[in-house]
Amino acid sequence: MLIPPFLLKQRLQEKRIAKTLxxxxxxxxxxxxxxxxxxxxxxxxxxxxxxxxxxxxxxxxxxxxxxxxxxxxxxxxxxxxxxxxxxxxxxxxxxxxxxxxxxxxxxxxxxxxxxxxxxxxxxxxxxxxxxxxxxxxxxxxxxxxxxxxxxxxxxxxxxxxxxxxxxxxxxxxxxxxxxxxxxxxxxxxxxxxxxxxxxxxxxxxxxxxxxxxxxxANADEFEITVYGKGGHAAYPHVCIDPILIASNLVTALQSITSRNVPSQEEAVVTVAKFEGGSAFNIIPEQVTLLGTVRTMTEKTQELVFEQLTSISNGIAESMGGRAEIRIKKGYPxxxxxxxxxxxxxxxxxxxxxxxxxxxxxxxxxxxxxxxxxxxxxxxxxxxxxxxxxxxxxxxxxxxxxxxxxxxxxxxxxxxxxxxxxxx
Structure with a gap:
């Protein structure tokens, strides 16, 4: 139905007034x-x-x-x-x-x-x-x-x-x-x-x-317990030193961000606590590492978790010990x-x-x-x-x-x- 010209003009005027208001x-x-x-x-x-x-x-x-x-x-x-x-x-x-x-x-x-x-x-x-x-x-x-x-x-x-x-x-x-x-x-x-x-x-x-x-970032926590065989510090050859294993592990974990994570992705792996030992002359049975993983995507997060687990187990086993890894997801x-x-x-x-x-x-x-x-x-x-x-x-x-x-x-x-x- 055609709108009469006078009515069309009136409606246009009303729209202009409404817009102005x-x-x-x-x-x-x-x-x-x-x-x-x-x-x-x-x-x-x-x-x-x-x-x-x-x-x-x-x-x-x-x-x-x-x-x-x-x-x-x-x-x-x-x-x-x-x-x-x-x-x-x-x-x-x-x-x-x-x-x-x-x-x-x-x-x-x-x-x-x-x-x-x-x-x-x-x-x-x-x-x-x-x-x-x-x-x-x-x-x-x-x-x-x-x-x-x-x-x-x-x-x-x-x-x-x-x-x-x-x-x-x-x-x-x-x-x-x-x-x-x-x-x-x-x-x-x-x-x-x-x-x-x-x-x-x-x-x-x-x-x-x-x-x-x-x-x-995703803010996640990890704890790695490295188990060895304790003994006298003067006889390391009959022990499996978890401190030595864990020290290698601290260094190796840094390869995750430099060699596993794509260069255009952000990721941080930090070991913030290294705990073990009780005296200067005793090789302990175990050592604990505590740290954090920071990532910006779920894909990178899972990649870092996988590599952290693989590296920890691999290094510990290659040096005669073993590792237990606990990963706790934090804030997304x-x-x-x-x-x-x-x-x-x-x-x-x-x-x-x-x-x-x-x-x-x-x-x-x-x-x-x-x-x-x-x-x-x-x-x-x-x-x-x-x-x-x-x-x-x-x-x-x-x-x-x-x-x-x-x-x-x-x-x-x-x-x-x-x-x-x-x-």
Whole structure:
């Protein structure tokens, strides 16, 4: 049926008006974000800095983050706008803002646990729990997420869909991310996309870095026990020396990455612990090697496992001993979703006064259990620069003098907030 010219003209006019209104709404949201969010962040920043210092002063190891979790939950409950679930994966929290909103749900995640390291930072807020410290910056990650929750609670009417704030326990080897996924934190409401950040000492303040595809490695563990025949150190000819066998093995394992893994693939094999012997004059019965394998694909992972087993058995048997090999798979490779990365770049490019540059991040051979979230839904993990202007170096992660840079807190909060406001 032909549409009368006057009616066709009217419909075209209506479409133009609708398009203009949508453009105005986007512009209004952008202008609102540009002007209002920084003011709210500035309002909360002194509290967030104090909160981070408190977390740093009283660090808690994986699945023991009871006080940390309680402080977060109490602060969010005081706001009165969040649906809060505690005790997730033992000490985790899920706080949902705008659960009833019709738009797609976005999730933001931070880890809460510390490391078993004696702190030597000398800061006024240095750890009071001897032997434990926030040497990986999780106090900063948690504070960024709490600051984002407080900021967005002030402008919740402008949020289109639900926002889930995931405060996760036990990232440092405890697979807290996997347990939270298994507890159903990505459902009800169903999360469409998730983002996480990590403070990065090698990156200048005011800059971030990420990449699509594999960004952090499979992080697996191996233990090799070499058995020989013990005896007097003066009579090695009547013994089978497991120390000698294991020493050959340490060297031979390095041939896996140089001769077995294709040159275009990334892989690391590190023997980090060599344990055996009890006295200067005794050849021991056995020696244990403990180490890690890092790879970026399942194919390379299986190749390294096969070669590690073959080399260990072969060398031990050729020297009269035997080897037992135990391989324990750890965190899977973290794969960033291309659309999630594009969305992050698009949104963060709108705030050049906060983030001056977005780098293409090289693949990192560290492990990160945000990978468990990324296996389920589109995800993007990004690095947040910590190194102060004018400084050539900054204490590295897992070092005893590391401390999260407070100046990075408002940048992390702004990045998270921007991702939510335009989702």
């Amino acid at each position: 949508r453009q105005l709404l986007v512009l209004k949201t952008f202008e609102f974000s540009m002007s209002t969010i920084p003011a709210i962040i500035s309002q909360y920043l002194p509290e967030i800095i104090d909160f981070r210092h408190d977390l740093h002063r009283y660090p808690e190891i994986g699945y023991e983050e009871r006080e940390t979790s309680s402080k977060i939950a109490n602060r969010l409950e005081a706001v009165g706008q969040f649906e809060i679930e505690t005790g997730i994966a033992k000490t985790g929290i899920v706080a949902t803002l705008g659960a009833e909103k019709p738009g797609p749900c976005i999730a933001l995640r931070a880890d809460m646990d510390c490391l078993p390291i004696v702190e030597k930072s000398g800061k006024p807020w240095a750890s009071q729990n001897h032997g434990y410290m926030h040497a990986c910056g999780h106090d900063g990650h948690t504070s960024c997420l709490l600051g984002t929750a407080l900021t967005l609670s002030e402008i919740s009417d402008s949020i289109k869909g639900p926002v889930k704030f995931l405060f996760q326990p036990a990232e440092e080897g405890g697979a807290g991310g996997e347990k939270m996924v298994n507890a159903g934190v990505l459902a009800d409401p169903e999360v469409a996309m998730i983002f996480g950040l990590h403070g990065w000492p090698g990156l200048p303040l005011g800059e971030i870095a990420t990449r699509a595809g594999p960004i952090m 490779v973290l794969v960033n979703d291309a659309k999630a990365v594009d969305y992050l770049k698009e949104q963060i490019s709108k705030i050049p006064q906060f983030v001056k540059r977005i780098h293409q991040m090289p693949a990192q051979m560290v492990g990160e259990d945000f990978a468990f979230f990324a296996k389920e839904i589109p995800a993007c993990f990004f690095a947040l620069g910590l190194r102060p202007p004018g400084e050539e170096t900054y204490p590295q992660l897992h070092q005893s003098d590391f401390d999260f840079n407070d100046d990075a807190l408002p940048i992390g909060i702004r990045c998270f907030s921007e991702l939510v406001m335009n989702f």
